[in-house]
Amino acid sequence: MVAMPDTRPPGDTRYFRRLMGTDVDQALAFFTGDYDFRTPRVRRTRPQAHWDFAGVGDERLSLRSSRFLVDLRSDSRVDDEFVVAWMRSGSSTLTHDGTSYDLEPGVPVVLPFAAAYELHHRDIALNLVHLDAAFVRSVVGEDDFAFEPMRRPSAEGMRTWQSVVRAYSSTWLDVDHGLTESSQRDIAEAFASAAIAAFPQRDRWRSAVTGSGPEHERLRRALEYVHEHARDAIGTPEIAAAAGLSPRGLQQSLRRHLDQTPGDLLRSVRLDGARADLVRADRDETSVADVARAWGFGHLGRFSATYRARFGELPSESLRSR
Incomplete structure (x- = not known):
């Protein structure tokens, strides 16, 4: 496993993580920390497994990419963040509340929040945006706000989300150039507002x-x-x-x-x-x-x-x- 040094400029509160390796147990230990894998079951799909992860974030927003070239089945749960995910390659089926959903390449969805779900990843590569739930709720102004899980955005919602991803991702991910606190908050708020506009909200x-x-x-x-x-x-x-x-x-x-x-x-x-x-x-x-x-x-x-x-x-x- 290789860990790259944190190169953020002084005063920038973003963290930077980049890791990669071939050890499946190390991968499971790392991903379980963020996604609470429960009883993971792994089957190799090639002679040597491979995994990698890169992420830049602060207490409000994290942009991540991950790859895990195995067949993985597990239960998972995330309780404090809204996670928007879209698949770059591979295949993935998530089962939540008795319904199974196949991820579509390039189509973002909000993963289940504060509820267990089953996942079946096969040679998966994902892009993910993590948004602190308390921060999103402060933007909305509702303490119990949540997204409807696994519902794809409308065509207009897709354009809204993709526009923000294109506009701000490169700036956020460029840790060699510092961001002020206000700039960090503005970008996090742009992603939160885009998610609120793009993705269906949980219907009470x-x-x-x-x-x-x-x-x-x-x-x-x-x-x-x-x-x-x-x-x-x-x-x-x-x-x-x-x-x-x-x-x-x-x-x-x-x-x-x-x-x-x-x-x-x-x-x-x-x-x-x-x-x-x-x-x-x-x-x-x-x-x-x-x-x-x-x-x-x-x-x-x-x-x-x-x-x-x-x-x-x-x-x-x-x-x-x-």
Whole structure:
């Protein structure tokens, strides 16, 4: 195993690690420190195994690349960081919450957070971005914020993420040129904001609907439709049709399981979306009225009153807090 010296300039708080080797046990010991491999099982795929790792990071952000040329199966878990990963080569299947996902070359996803998952890597090479969870939550303004794991970004989200990766990676990885604390924070915030914009967020309603019967599945389809189309001009008929229910059936199901009307549900989802946009917006480029209109609130006064009743502050206060 070869460890390269830390060459960061004085005053730069980034760390730099680069390691490589052929010893599988050393590789497992190293990767387990960051990814909590549990009961790893390794099968060689070539006469001599190879692994390498390079990473530059601070307490908020780490950019990493890794390669492990073996067949590896293990359970894993990361509790304090959101990890965005995309595969350069090889193949990988991750199983989380009973569903298996095959990583696609070049397509980034957020790995499961604070939950165990199974991985099966085969001659894998990965790029990874680690973001401190507390830092991301401070950017969002929500203490319980989390991403929906293993969901690929939309086309627009992909462009947003790739734009930030291209714009800042070379600067961050160049440890021979120092960065000030403010520059480090700006780059970390750019990555966090891009991730928030690009990747689906964990839907709280998933845990609100318990049960596995046909009615529960229809209700989940209704909720999924609302979350995906909350910016659109939708109402009870559209939601009911998406769920395969009559409007009256939708009303009864929502009342029975969530104690809400379709209007309550739609308004709640729109308010959450508006708040997310406000707390991460640039106040010099965004107005409360713009955000309200984008989320289907046509009357600014009523929007402000409803927003304050829900969140305990005016929309303008959420925007200023950024």
